[in-house]
Amino acid sequence: MKKEEFVNFISENIGCSREVAKAVVDIFSDSIYLAIAEGQTVELEDLGHFKTRTITRRKPYNIKQGKIVDANPKRYPCFTPAFGLKLACSN
Secondary structure, X not given: OOHHHHHHHHHHHHOOOHHHHXXXXXXXXXXXXXXXXXXXXXXXXXXXXXXXXXXXXXXXXXXXXXXXXXXXXXXXXXXXXXXXXXXXHHX
């Protein structure tokens, strides 16, 4: 389901205009984006958890200089689906 289809689904089921439904979807996705960017965990009971994970990188070795170069750890977003969502997908 694409964003436009999701907006139509919300507007039809709630009975609001498409502009209001689009604003709700935008605020919802922006709030998850901002929380993840700050390192917070977003827990939606029937959907799952959005969070960040950190990978500690190995220390790369520069052959020409003969030195170990510092590499910053990398953060990436992660989604863990809820048990109900896993069951819905498996059927």
